[in-house]
Amino acid sequence: MKKTHFSIFMLFLAFILLITDPLSPKEFPQFKQPVLITSAGQSAEVQLASVLAKRAGLNYSLSKTATSRDLADVKTIALVIGTSLKGLGAAGLDMSQENERVSSLIKATQQFNIPILCLHLGGEQRRGTLSDQMIKTVLPFAQHVIVVKSGNKDGLFTEICNTHSIPLIEVERAADALEPLKNAFL
Amino acid sequence: MLNKFKYSNFSAFLLVLLSLWLIYSCSPTAKDNKALPSDKHQPHNVYGQTGMVVAAHPLAAKAGLDMLQNGGNAVDAAVATAFALNAAEPFASGIGGGGFMVIYLAKEKKVTVINFREKAPSGAFPEMFKIGGESSVELRREHGLSVAVPGALAGWNYALNKYGTKNLNDVIKKAVDIAEQGFELSDTFSKINKDEYEKLLKNSGEESNYLNDGFPYEPGDVFRNPELANTFKSIASNGIEEFYQGDIAKKIVKAIQDLGGILSFEDLSSFQPIEQEPIKGTYEDYTLYSIAPPGSGGLHIIQLLNIIENWPVQKWGFNSAAYIHHLSEAFRFVFADRARYLGDPEFVSIPVSPLLSKKYGARIAQQINPNRSLHNYPYGEFDEKDNDKESTTHLCVRDKEGNIVSLTQSINHFFGSGIIPQGTGFLLNNHMDDFSRDPESANAPRLNRRPVSSMGPLIVFKDNEPVLVLGSPGGTRIFPSLTQIIINIFNFKMNLDEAIEAPRFFSYSVSGEPRNIYLESRISFEVRQTLESMGHTLTIREDYDNYFGGAQGLMILPRKRGMHGGADSRRDGYGAGY
Numbered sequence: 128m129k130k131t132h133f134s135i136f137m138l139f140l141a142f143i144l145l146i147t148d149p150l151s152p153k154e155f156p157q158f159k160q161p162v163l164i165t166s167a168g169q170s171a172e173v174q175l176a177s178v179l180a181k182r183a184g185l186n187y188s189l190s191k192t193a194t195s196r197d198l199a200d201v202k203t204i205a206l207v208i209g210t211s212l213k214g215l216g217a218a219g220l221d222m223s224q225e226n227e228r229v230s231s232l233i234k235a236t237q238q239f240n241i242p243i244l245c246l247h248l249g250g251e252q253r254r255g256t257l258s259d260q261m262i263k264t265v266l267p268f269a270q271h272v273i274v275v276k277s278g279n280k281d282g283l284f285t286e287i288c289n290t291h292s293i294p295l296i297e298v299e300r301a302a303d304a305l306e307p308l309k310n311a312f313l
Numbered sequence: 314m315l316n317k318f319k320y321s322n323f324s325a326f327l328l329v330l331l332s333l334w335l336i337y338s339c340s341p342t343a344k345d346n347k348a349l350p351s352d353k354h355q356p357h358n359v360y361g362q363t364g365m366v367v368a369a370h371p372l373a374a375k376a377g378l379d380m381l382q383n384g385g386n387a388v389d390a391a392v393a394t395a396f397a398l399n400a401a402e403p404f405a406s407g408i409g410g411g412g413f414m415v416i417y418l419a420k421e422k423k424v425t426v427i428n429f430r431e432k433a434p435s436g437a438f439p440e441m442f443k444i445g446g447e448s449s450v451e452l453r454r455e456h457g458l459s460v461a462v463p464g465a466l467a468g469w470n471y472a473l474n475k476y477g478t479k480n481l482n483d484v485i486k487k488a489v490d491i492a493e494q495g496f497e498l499s500d501t502f503s504k505i506n507k508d509e510y511e512k513l514l515k516n517s518g519e520e521s522n523y524l525n526d527g528f529p530y531e532p533g534d535v536f537r538n539p540e541l542a543n544t545f546k547s548i549a550s551n552g553i554e555e556f557y558q559g560d561i562a563k564k565i566v567k568a569i570q571d572l573g574g575i576l577s578f579e580d581l582s583s584f585q586p587i588e589q590e591p592i593k594g595t596y597e598d599y600t601l602y603s604i605a606p607p608g609s610g611g612l613h614i615i616q617l618l619n620i621i622e623n624w625p626v627q628k629w630g631f632n633s634a635a636y637i638h639h640l641s642e643a644f645r646f647v648f649a650d651r652a653r654y655l656g657d658p659e660f661v662s663i664p665v666s667p668l669l670s671k672k673y674g675a676r677i678a679q680q681i682n683p684n685r686s687l688h689n690y691p692y693g694e695f696d697e698k699d700n701d702k703e704s705t706t707h708l709c710v711r712d713k714e715g716n717i718v719s720l721t722q723s724i725n726h727f728f729g730s731g732i733i734p735q736g737t738g739f740l741l742n743n744h745m746d747d748f749s750r751d752p753e754s755a756n757a758p759r760l761n762r763r764p765v766s767s768m769g770p771l772i773v774f775k776d777n778e779p780v781l782v783l784g785s786p787g788g789t790r791i792f793p794s795l796t797q798i799i800i801n802i803f804n805f806k807m808n809l810d811e812a813i814e815a816p817r818f819f820s821y822s823v824s825g826e827p828r829n830i831y832l833e834s835r836i837s838f839e840v841r842q843t844l845e846s847m848g849h850t851l852t853i854r855e856d857y858d859n860y861f862g863g864a865q866g867l868m869i870l871p872r873k874r875g876m877h878g879g880a881d882s883r884r885d886g887y888g889a890g891y
Contacts, residue, residue, distance in 0.1 A: 171529075174511040178519065178527060212854065213508055217450075250531065252504045255855065302528045 155294045156270045158244055158311050159202035160186040165193035167229045168261045169218050170209030172248040175301050180205070183309045192218055194228060195235035203312075204236050208265055209249045210257035222257060226264070233268050244311060245269035247284065248301040250277040259283065267291045271311060273304050353882045354857055356810040358868075361711075361890020362875040366394055367865040368708040369405065369786075369880075371887035372496060373397035376487035377710055378889040380479070387710040388416060388477040389484055391718035392469045394708050396488035399739065400541060401496060402885070403523070404505050404728045405786060406706040408544075408556065409565075409741040411464035412722025413604040414472055415591060415770045417779055419715030424602045424772060429468020429586040429722075430763045431461035431744045436575040437760050439752035448750040455512050457574020459730045459743035461764065463565075465722055468586040470553045472718075475588075482549040489545045492738070495537030499885050501859070503532045509728040516572060516731035522738055523728065541738030558582045564734035569741065572732060594669055596622065597803060599780070603771035605665070606658045610721075610769020612668060613647050613792040614799070619674025620646075621800065631805045632836055634843035635683070637818050641830045641849065642681045644793050645690040645822035652824075653692035656755030657762040663755075667695040686848035690822040705786030707770060709867040711876060717867075719770035721784045721791075767791040773799070780869050781809075785881070787862025790819045794862045802868075809868040810879035817861040820849075833858055859883040 162185055166173040173191050180187040187205070190197050198204075206229075215225060236243055245266055247253065266272065266287045274284045276297045288295040296307045359365070364387075366377030377394035385393065391414065399407035406412070411431035417424050442452045452458050473484065498506075506513075507529040519527030522538055530536055547555050555561050562581045569576045591602040594615030601618075603611020620643045629635040654663050667673055673693060681687065705723030723742070724730075730743035747764035749756040756765045769792050770784035783798060785791050794817055801812035816835040821828050829852045830844060841851055854860055863884030868877045880886025 171508050171510045174514060175507075175528065178514070211508065212852075212860075249507060252500060252507070252532075300528075300531050302526065 155296075155311065156242065157313065158242055158271070160312060161201060162187040162203045162205050162244075162312075163193055163197060163201040164189045164205040164207065165197075165232070166191045166214070167206050167208045167225075167265050168210030168258060169214030169220065169225060170207070170211040170249055170253055170258075171214060172209050172246070172253065172301070173207040175248050176205055176207045176246050179301075179305050179308050182305055183312070185308075185312055192220070192228065193232060195231060198235055198239055198241060201241055203244055204232070204241055205244045205246060206265060206269070208245055208247045208258070208261055209253040210255075210261050212257075226261075229261070229265060233265065237268070242270040243268055245272045246304065247272070247274040247278050248304060250275040250301075251280060254278055263287065266293070269293050272296070273298065273307050275299070275301055275304070354814055356808070356814045356879075358808055358810045358877040358879055359888035359890050360875060360877060363713045363891055364390075364711060365867055365876050365878050365888060365890035366390055366708065366710050367867055367878040367880050367886065367888040368394050368398060369706040369863055369865065369887075370398060370401040370885050371889075372401040372491050373708070374880075374887045374889040376491070377708070378891060379487060380484065381710070381712055382891060385479050385483070385712075386477060386714065387712040387716040387718045388472050389479040390712065391708060391710045391720050392473050392477065393484040393487055394710065395465070395469055395720065395722065396485050396545065397491055398706055398708070400488045400491035400538060402502075402706060403538065403541070403740060404502070404509070406465070406722045406724055407739050408466045408548075409463050409729060409739045410722055410724035411461070411742065411744065412468065412705075412720065413608050413766070413768055413770055414468065415602060415604060415719040415772055416472065416476055417602075417717040417772050418476070419717075422777065424591045426589045426591045426604050427468050427472050427586055428589050428604065428608070428763075429464035429471070430607055430766055431464050431742055432580070432584065433461055433745065433748070433758050433760060433762050433764070434574075434576040434580045435760045436577070437745075437758045437762070439757040439759060441758055442745075442750070453746040454726060454743050455515060455731060457569045457572035457576075457732070459745045460569050460574055460576055460732060460741045461744040462576060462580045462584050463742060464584060464586055466548070466553050466556050467584055471586045471588070481552065485545050485549045489542045489549075492538040492542035492545065495535045498530050498532055498534050498536050500532045501885050502536070503530050503534070505727045506530050509726075509731065512731035513728060517733045521733065523733070523740070538738045540736055544737045544739060557584060561734065561737060564737055565741065568732050568734040592665065592669065594618065596799070598775055599803065600774045601771055602774070603769050606655055606663050606765065607763045608766045608768050609651055609655050610767050610792040610795065611771055612665065613651065614769050614771065614796050615669050616647050616650070616674065617643055617792065617796040618799065619669070619671050620678045621796070622671070623675050623678035626800060626804050631801070632816055632818075632840065634840045634847070637830065637832075637836070637840065637844060638686070638847050638849070639681055639683070640793075640797070641818065641820035642687060642690075643677065644820050645687075645827050646677045646680070647792075648789075648821040648823075649690045649692040649825055651765070652749070652754070654755060655765040657765075660759070660762055661755045664695040668693065684847060686827060688827055688848070690825050690827065692825075705768065705788070705791070706863070707784030707786060707865045709782040709784065709865050709878070711782065711867055711869070715779075717772055717779055717782055719772050719782045719784050721768040721770040721786065723768070723786060769795055771795070778869070782867040783864065785862035785864035787860070789821060790861050793819050794864060798864055798866070809866050809877050813864050813866060813879045813881050814857075819861060831860065833861065857883045
């Protein structure tokens with residue numbers, strides 16, 4: 128009897144540990160394909176995400192300036208955060224137009240229940256006033272975040288993710304985002 | 314008597330001691346050659362007594378210094394530095410590009426210019442970038458059509474043969490070492506590599522040697538370029554003919570034509586640099602020498618200084634609203650002249666003398682309203698008879714004889730066209746983008762023309778002696794930035810590196826209409842508000858933004874007290890003296 132009780136207790140403990148382990152892969156949401164990769168800030172890292180998606184074997188499309196019209200059949204949005212004045216200029220956008228586009232897109236994803244996977248791949252170099260503003264606006268709507276560690280030196284991503292209970296994965300360099308990206312779509 | 318003798322001996326001894334102490338304490342060496350400050354933006358002048366090289370990368374500056382210390386003159390060192398920059402800062406310049414070199418020969422007291430600006434291919438024509446009536450940015454910048462005939466190697470070789478003392482093999486060695494052994498990448502390199510990732514992917518693929526296993530390099534990664542080392546070795550062995558007529562030429566033509574370009578083998582084999590007279594202007598007690606068109610930087614710096622001479626800039630104060638307003642308005646007038654008149658002087662007549670006249674400068678100064686933005690900036694009108702045919706990394710070198718080189722060169726945008734001829738390790742320029750979009754313009758693309766450049770390497774003299782050597786990359790921001798540095802030194806009495814690091818601004822006009830004022834964010838909020846109230850629209854850039862260039866300078870101290878070097882922290886500038 129005692130033995131049975133002990134076994135039940137151990138099983139219960141294991142269950143509790145399993146559901147509370149912050150590093151458990153089961154915590155991370157699973158995303159579906161096809162994926163639409165787009166930018167939030169027009170930095171060049173959107174292209175990096177595209178190469179990662181190709182190497183991960185994902186069914187994806189890339190549109191740097193995607194709008195709600197591009198969401199047909201899309202099961203996941205990969206939002207690559209990072210603001211670049213050069214990129215904005217090349218896209219013919221200013222900061223307020225880009226903010227407007229991204230906000231409308233997020234609104235549409237909520238309307239269609241499309242989950243958002245956020246990526247910040249530019250590291251410390253892709254932080255600063257404009258990028259930080261974008262991070263603070265976009266990140267609370269993410270279901271999962273992958274960030275290059277140096278970009279989270281000050282803990283901004285950790286803080287927002289903790290506040291909104293969003294699973295966060297840190298990687299050393301952009302190329303290391305490949306595995307977590309693959310895992311997100313298993 | 315004996316006492317008197319002893320006393321006078323003692324006095325003499327004291328005098329010598331005092332003199333020695335004075336010499337030591339006044340020597341710039343004692344106070345200037347401190348270790349580099351931990352904050353790279355902290356102004357820091359390097360000191361050299363005998364010779365100096367200032368360039369956009371420490372390894373390049375050291376390569377030039379090594380050449381000086383091993384008996385090379387300023388031209389040898391400048392060419393060694395230029396090769397080394399191709400290895401250490403390959404995204405900004407190299408043998409796939411072109412530029413201009415201002416040389417001062419101390420013995421002859423002569424200034425000359427070598428123009429090795431790229432040329433349009435012989436198949437070029439004004440409408441070559443149009444798709445459906447619109448000028449295509451992609452064709453101009455990231456396509457085979459974007460590549461102009463590279464002139465750098467021909468220019469360096471010309472300078473070396475005529476004014477140097479070493480051969481190609483000698484000046485190329487350090488660059489080969491840098492390319493083979495590699496170096497740790499800076500934040501600057503990594504950030505630019507990330508920014509230009511899409512172009513590199515498109516034109517050189519994931520296997521590009523400018524990518525790390527298909528991804529951009531991170532700060533601290535080691536970057537090696539063995540293919541470039543082999544290219545340099547081949548040039549050292551076979552001469553520049555290898556590049557313009559040999560195997561490398563074939564690879565260049567193939568890479569360009571595979572991506573839709575028209576540059577031919579004949580375009581390469583017929584390329585020749587030109588030696589030109591410099592243009593000359595004065596500002597207060599100083600005389601400036603710079604490059605003539607198709608380089609526009611020198612001409613516009615002199616134009617701007619002629620305008621500024623009419624204003625009490627010291628009274629207004631450094632980067633005050635009045636100062637930024639007046640200079641921005643002046644920039645806009647100068648850009649109107651640039652668009653109207655500048656082209657390749659071999660093919661179009663340019664009113665150089667009237668543009669450079671003090672009278673014209675005063676006329677523009679009078680047109681500027683001290684309180685409001687004008688919103689209309691017409692180009693100057695001159696009599697046809699006044700027209701004449703006189704006519705992006707920067708490095709400065711001075712040798713022990715006092716010879717000087719001020720060299721600016723570029724492959725245009727960072728990582729140029731993104732096209733790398735197979736197995737060569739160097740990037741081809743996209744300088745065809747410097748031609749005008751307007752097919753009627755004096756600067757429209759046409760066969761064998763050189764596009765107008767904003768480069769403005771210069772040497773400033775006072776009482777016939779050189780006092781300042783200066784230049785910068787930065788596209789159309791080059792001459793506005795260099796003008797600000799000159800004013801910082803001569804009017805606001807800043808030392809060289811202070812003047813280089815000081816916050817910058819920029820504006821321009823298109824078809825007579827103003828564009829925004831671009832400001833580094835260090836310019837105060839109050840000043841920004843005043844500018845807005847004067848009718849300006851502002852764009853705030855980063856604190857130290859390489860959008861405004863990456864100037865390198867060398868200042869010769871009076872009374873043979875050596876020289877100061879100032880290198881821009883907006884990139885990885887570095888000075889090395891001895």
